[in-house]
Amino acid sequence: MPESTPDSIEARIIGVVQRLLAERSIDRPVHPDEDLREAGLSSLDMVTLVLSVEAEFDLMVPEIAIMPANFRSVTAISRLVDSIQRGG
Amino acid sequence: MTHVLDRHAKRVLDMLAAGRGGNGPELTPRALRESMERLAKAVDLRSVAVASVDDRRIRSLAGGMTLRAYTPLTAPNELLPGVVFFHGGTGVFCSLDTHDGLCRALAASSGCRIVSVDYRLAPEHPFPAAIDDGLFATQWIADHAAELGIDRERLAVAGDSAGGTIAAVVCQLAQRAGRPRVALQVLLCPVTDLASESPSRAELATGFFIERSTLEWAKALYCAGADLYDPRISPLRSTDLVGLPPAQIHTAEFDPMRDEGQAYADALSAAGVDVSYVCHEGLIHHFYCMAGAIPRAREVLVPVGAAIGDALRAAPPRPIVAQ
Numbered sequence: 001m002p003e004s005t006p007d008s009i010e011a012r013i014i015g016v017v018q019r020l021l022a023e024r025s026i027d028r029p030v031h032p033d034e035d036l037r038e039a040g041l042s043s044l045d046m047v048t049l050v051l052s053v054e055a056e057f058d059l060m061v062p063e064i065a066i067m068p069a070n071f072r073s074v075t076a077i078s079r080l081v082d083s084i085q086r087g088g
Numbered sequence: 089m090t091h092v093l094d095r096h097a098k099r100v101l102d103m104l105a106a107g108r109g110g111n112g113p114e115l116t117p118r119a120l121r122e123s124m125e126r127l128a129k130a131v132d133l134r135s136v137a138v139a140s141v142d143d144r145r146i147r148s149l150a151g152g153m154t155l156r157a158y159t160p161l162t163a164p165n166e167l168l169p170g171v172v173f174f175h176g177g178t179g180v181f182c183s184l185d186t187h188d189g190l191c192r193a194l195a196a197s198s199g200c201r202i203v204s205v206d207y208r209l210a211p212e213h214p215f216p217a218a219i220d221d222g223l224f225a226t227q228w229i230a231d232h233a234a235e236l237g238i239d240r241e242r243l244a245v246a247g248d249s250a251g252g253t254i255a256a257v258v259c260q261l262a263q264r265a266g267r268p269r270v271a272l273q274v275l276l277c278p279v280t281d282l283a284s285e286s287p288s289r290a291e292l293a294t295g296f297f298i299e300r301s302t303l304e305w306a307k308a309l310y311c312a313g314a315d316l317y318d319p320r321i322s323p324l325r326s327t328d329l330v331g332l333p334p335a336q337i338h339t340a341e342f343d344p345m346r347d348e349g350q351a352y353a354d355a356l357s358a359a360g361v362d363v364s365y366v367c368h369e370g371l372i373h374h375f376y377c378m379a380g381a382i383p384r385a386r387e388v389l390v391p392v393g394a395a396i397g398d399a400l401r402a403a404p405p406r407p408i409v410a411q
Binding site (some may be wrong): 016041045051 | 380
């Protein structure tokens with residue numbers, strides 16, 4: 001399988017976030033730079049989001065990287081996934 | 089006590105912390121219910137095989153109630169010990185679905201039939217609706233035991249968190265009424281006292297899966313002004329624990345509800361009830377529903393279930409106290 005490009009990473013993360021929001025009965029498009037808390041994700045949803053991102057990309061986010069700044073927006077998560085894939 | 093968090097439990101807590109702050113959504117029953125359903129899909133056990141899972145609608149106090157029966161792979165066609173199970177969730181959230189993995193794991197490890205009860209939730213149905221439903225369901229299951237493939241003499245009640253409250257209270261009410269007969273009570277991280285704040289609730293008030301603020305919010309919705317010393321809300325406050333069924337009580341080291349679980353074990357023991365008590369080191373509240381993210385939870389559920397099966401298979405028929 002070809003390595004994920006940053007664009008396809010972002011699209012997949014938008015997909016994960018959109019599914020999560022849909023199950024929270026929030027049905028609208030997510031902007032990559034939008035604050036996900038403000039978009040309607042609770043702290044519990046953040047657990048689901050991190051685990052879903054790990055499952056989607058078959059990776060484990062290092063403990064040190066589990067911090068608000070890395071999961072604040074689709075763009076931030078994309079950057080994190082990209083750096084884990086490169087480093088890992 | 090190790091005083092060290094299981095590293096996977098810590099990851100879950102770190103993820104929760106990463107999601108706090110900023111302008112998060114307002115806490116509403118609907119939002120929390122939806123979040124827990126979604127979380128369950130991400131962290132639950134997905135691969136525990138059982139022979140069958142059957143939903144059954146029964147007529148109840150409020151019109152209708154769903155019972156979900158789990159049949160283990162071992163001897164699915166025999167009369168087996170049964171466990172009436174009440175899910176947790178403060179009486180405000182969670183469902184048959186959020187605790188599906190836990191029930192599967194318990195069916196598999198105990199070799200018993202597990203019947204999970206879809207009792208009514210607050211704020212739509214505040215206290216005592218959940219307790220009324222719990223007692224009704226336990227009686228119904230006892231009355232229909234043979235039909236469900238359950239040995240009526242070997243029927244346990246079990247629950248986690250607020251479901252543990254229901255299980256404990258059902259035992260107290262059934263003991264007083266003389267029916268139905270309950271052979272064993274199994275309480276996982278139970279809530280036993282809403283009338284005061286234990287040391288563990290104070291020490292672990294924030295950052296340990298369920299926040300004090302969330303607990304207070306849910307308590308207000310669930311109790312809706314009822315007396316917090318009512319033993320049906322705070323079973324630890326009952327002054328009459330003599331003669332209750334044997335108890336298996338489990339707590340988690342980093343759970344705000346740890347001390348009240350232990351206090352209930354101590355109180356039952358002091359009243360002469362046969363109690364086994366285990367505090368699971370390094371684990372957090374709700375660990376048993378997050379085995380997909382906390383591998384040790386799956387390991388712990390094996391002996392938890394095995395002990396249920398062993399106790400029920402060895403249970404002598406309990407005398408009928410009153411008719």
